[in-house]
Amino acid sequence: MATVTVNGQPFPAEPGTPLHQVLRRRGGLEMPCAGQGRCGKCRITASGALSAPSSAERAHLTREELARGVRLACCVRVEGDCRVTLSDSARSQICLSGVMDAVSLRPRFHACGAAVDIGTTTLAASLYGADGTLLAQASAANPQAAWGADVISRIEAALRGEGGALAACVRGAVDALLNQMAEQARIAPGEIDGLVITGNTAMLHLFTETSPEPLSHAPFEAARLFGETCSAGSLGLSACPEGSVYLPRCVSAFVGADITTALLAGGICGKDETRLLVDVGTNGEMALWHGGALCCCSTAAGPAFEGAGLSMGMHGQEGAVDHVSVRDGVLLPHVIGDVPPRGICGSGVIDALACLLETGELDETGLLETSPALIAPPAALTQKDVRMVQLAKSAISAGLRTLLHTAGISCPDVAELAVAGGFGSCLNAENAGHIGLIPEGLVSKVRVLGNAALSGASMLLLDEELAGTCEHLARRARTLELSANPVFAEYYTEGMFFGHGTDGL
Numbered sequence: 315m316a317t318v319t320v321n322g323q324p325f326p327a328e329p330g331t332p333l334h335q336v337l338r339r340r341g342g343l344e345m346p347c348a349g350q351g352r353c354g355k356c357r358i359t360a361s362g363a364l365s366a367p368s369s370a371e372r373a374h375l376t377r378e379e380l381a382r383g384v385r386l387a388c389c390v391r392v393e394g395d396c397r398v399t400l401s402d403s404a405r406s407q408i409c410l411s412g413v414m415d416a417v418s419l420r421p422r423f424h425a426c427g428a429a430v431d432i433g434t435t436t437l438a439a440s441l442y443g444a445d446g447t448l449l450a451q452a453s454a455a456n457p458q459a460a461w462g463a464d465v466i467s468r469i470e471a472a473l474r475g476e477g478g479a480l481a482a483c484v485r486g487a488v489d490a491l492l493n494q495m496a497e498q499a500r501i502a503p504g505e506i507d508g509l510v511i512t513g514n515t516a517m518l519h520l521f522t523e524t525s526p527e528p529l530s531h532a533p534f535e536a537a538r539l540f541g542e543t544c545s546a547g548s549l550g551l552s553a554c555p556e557g558s559v560y561l562p563r564c565v566s567a568f569v570g571a572d573i574t575t576a577l578l579a580g581g582i583c584g585k586d587e588t589r590l591l592v593d594v595g596t597n598g599e600m601a602l603w604h605g606g607a608l609c610c611c612s613t614a615a616g617p618a619f620e621g622a623g624l625s626m627g628m629h630g631q632e633g634a635v636d637h638v639s640v641r642d643g644v645l646l647p648h649v650i651g652d653v654p655p656r657g658i659c660g661s662g663v664i665d666a667l668a669c670l671l672e673t674g675e676l677d678e679t680g681l682l683e684t685s686p687a688l689i690a691p692p693a694a695l696t697q698k699d700v701r702m703v704q705l706a707k708s709a710i711s712a713g714l715r716t717l718l719h720t721a722g723i724s725c726p727d728v729a730e731l732a733v734a735g736g737f738g739s740c741l742n743a744e745n746a747g748h749i750g751l752i753p754e755g756l757v758s759k760v761r762v763l764g765n766a767a768l769s770g771a772s773m774l775l776l777d778e779e780l781a782g783t784c785e786h787l788a789r790r791a792r793t794l795e796l797s798a799n800p801v802f803a804e805y806y807t808e809g810m811f812f813g814h815g816t817d818g819l
């Protein structure tokens with residue numbers, strides 16, 4: 315048995331074990347391409363008895379980096395005792411705040427209650443006292459990132475028999491958030507006696523260790539749509555095993571409980587006005603409230619706006635270019651934190667492309683004058699990055715336009731476009747319109763909701779009677795299937811170009 319010492323902490327491992335399997339036990343590893351050696355982003359520093367650098371490592375790492383011991387975690391095998399340094403990368407700016415519609419206080423807990431949002435990338439939680447006071451908040455990266463940045467990689471891992479490990483790591487992370495908030499609020503974790511845990515359909519399947527098999531193939535159905543209560547202990551939460559957990563109802567396989575709770579937080583439904591909600595993540599999930607009915611859809615936008623998919627993409631954390639403007643034809647990037655730029659996050663990508671269009675360095679077809687285009691050296695966008703963003707942004711805008719088309723309405727009929735999710739809170743709506751991520755006719759109607767999934771979960775926690783409304787809404791919602799929809803296909807092709815092209819809506 316060999317010993318792998320990770321940041322000073324020893325882990326036993328059989329020689330021949332892939333190093334990433336050991337690092338997953340510790341947590342803190344991100345493997346955006348699910349260990350295929352394609353993204354080059356699972357960098358660690360290691361020394362000792364390890365396998366020789368693979369061809370993927372030689373392709374992604376310079377000779378100087380390899381000499382310093384930089385390796386790709388997904389390509390290395392343990393051969394004997396070794397030491398690994400895993401940079402607990404600068405904290406992501408995880409959005410915890412969000413708008414919240416007013417609630418009557420009818421809590422589903424007695425002493426303290428917790429609302430949790432299990433996002434594909436991040437986890438966020440809020441702790442409340444019996445009088446409805448917010449006592450503490452906490453957040454963390456979703457440790458399932460060690461199985462891949464996107465939902466599909468994780469579903470595939472679960473189907474390979476790793477469902478137990480995927481559930482255990484996210485449950486451990488939720489437990490850690492609950493303990494952390496209890497400590498901040500100076501209560502015992504066991505005092506948390508009611509919880510609401512929201513997330514997209516796949517995240518709730520993986521959290522509850524429900525087989526995601528039906529989510530993995532056509533006709534893409536969910537094994538469970540939730541809207542149910544169970545005990546924290548039965549879900550493997552040890553911080554407060556006696557607590558009761560409500561899992562809000564999902565609409566369908568790809569429109570999850572995070573959308574149901576976001577709709578609640580944003581007060582989207584139940585009014586006469588027509589409203590749209592969009593959550594831009596690896597899946598762009600969107601919903602239209604019109605004429606007293608809810609219609610939802612989801613598009614596979616890919617990870618272009620989540621940081622994982624682009625050559626220098628990263629989450630919104632220290633060193634990320636998060637905003638770009640132009641002055642006198644020159645790009646002016648803003649970097650998070652007082653540190654040199656390391657990459658570019660979703661909001662930065664949108665701004666950068668809008669600015670490159672303005673300076674003429676990017677044309678309407680998506681062709682860069684020079685590739686890579688330097689944004690804040692070394693942060694840059696390559697031609698391949700731009701193509702990936704084109705696919706993602708046309709999928710989102712085509713989804714929104716198809717929802718409107720199906721309802722027989724157009725942009726002037728819409729009172730509001732509510733943008734949920736952490737990414738949305740940094741979004742420059744004008745630039746998003748400029749690159750065609752959202753139809754131009756909706757730019758002036760954008761309302762940023764922040765972490766609406768978490769806010770909506772908090773509402774369900776504080777007023778247990780809202781669960782019925784929420785479930786009714788999710789049950790009655792219509793889901794629009796986009797993959798074989800000719801209207802979507804047309805908007806998708808049209809939306810691939812930069813610039814306008816959204817006229818007529």
Ligand code: FES
Binds near residue numbers: 347350352353386
């Ligand atoms: S190269 Fe290792 S996860 Fe992508």
